[in-house]
Amino acid sequence: MFLVSLIPIRSGTPSGSGPERSDAARNRELLLCAARQLIEECGADGLTMDKLAERAGVGKGTVFRRFGSRAGLMMTLLSDSEAEFQGRFMFGPPPLGPGAPPLERLIAFGAGRIGYVLEYGDLARAADHSVYNRFEVPAAVLWHRHIEYLLREAGLDADPWLMAMSLSATLDPERLLYAVRVQGVSPERLEESWRQLVTRVVRPAE
Amino acid sequence: MFLVSLIPIRSGTPSGSGPERSDAARNRELLLCAARQLIEECGADGLTMDKLAERAGVGKGTVFRRFGSRAGLMMTLLSDSEAEFQGRFMFGPPPLGPGAPPLERLIAFGAGRIGYVLEYGDLARAADHSVYNRFEVPAAVLWHRHIEYLLREAGLDADPWLMAMSLSATLDPERLLYAVRVQGVSPERLEESWRQLVTRVVRPAE
DNA sequence: ATATTATCCGGACCGTAGTCCGTTTAGTAT
């Protein structure tokens, strides 16, 4: 029904008109490899498009033709783990996947997302940053729809779209990383607060 | 108790060591005036620091000495309306100000903030953007503390700091503007969803 | 008035994301 696509993230491969040329494919691999190297050395924030082009031994134009933008590159780097997470919450075992009651799935979704952000946080933040509309990135749309769907299943008697927006906001990488890294909040405390939040949200008003 | 400062926003005036020099004061006025002009003409996003310096007839260095950064300039431009809003929710008449029950104050706070963001949204977004930590801006800290305080007053039996973070997230300018401008959500619908959210949050778990 | 000094000024300079376009090359048809 709302199953859009499991891997909605541009992988750097142009979608239209046949397979890509061999030099293009080779350069894409070179770039992804160089990007992972640089991130290991300098962190995601320290990766610049110039350094990446130089390290990969290609021109700067090639980098942008492959990935469109810095955010596009970051999303490509995240696509594997993102697809894996999407697979787990859509088709995997309960309580994250189908089979468990909606509230439990919501709680598990938050916990899963918190874990994901804490693992790939810098990358996720770099991907969000400076993309014109972070909320229309396919992956973000999918999470939103998933939360909205679970809210409806749980019988929410309020505005599901906006309530899903509020819940998504809570799981924003930038905010979660601030809480953990700057404020020293533990992941367990985050998960518990998320549990409290969604439990209250789905309970009917009076 | 948690009353930090009513006007915690850098006004472009250096805080330390006596009054500013007359040429500095004159240039600050020139710059603020030019900034408002440019925003009227090009919108907040269209304002660049180079154009601003040229329009005001000063060097670029002067712009950055006054305001520190683009975000600092935007905050300075917002400081009057921000101080006015702070005054209303801290000392003004109920239900926004003290005197009303905490839940009603929370509801009014959200409505007030939604109105504020819809009025000064682009400016607020530009101020948030590219400041290293948006969450440590004095105004943001004050809102957070206010929400946290009201949650405690309302007898919240969950993590007040994190719950205040979740509620703040819902009121993020970027998200609210996306909902209204791109998704066509009405301000009334936003307010109603906020009301539903905070009402559920403050109600005790079982 | 003159000298002194702390502050401020200006604009050249840097790093970065993203664009543009003349040149090269991989695939294909003959």
Next chain:
DNA sequence: ATACTAAACGGACTACGGTCCGGATAATAT
């Protein structure tokens, strides 16, 4: 093998935020 073409390449270029430092200037002391 050769010619052709669409795609890809590369790196100079632009726009922007932000820094730096030698020179100018406002306030103050004498």
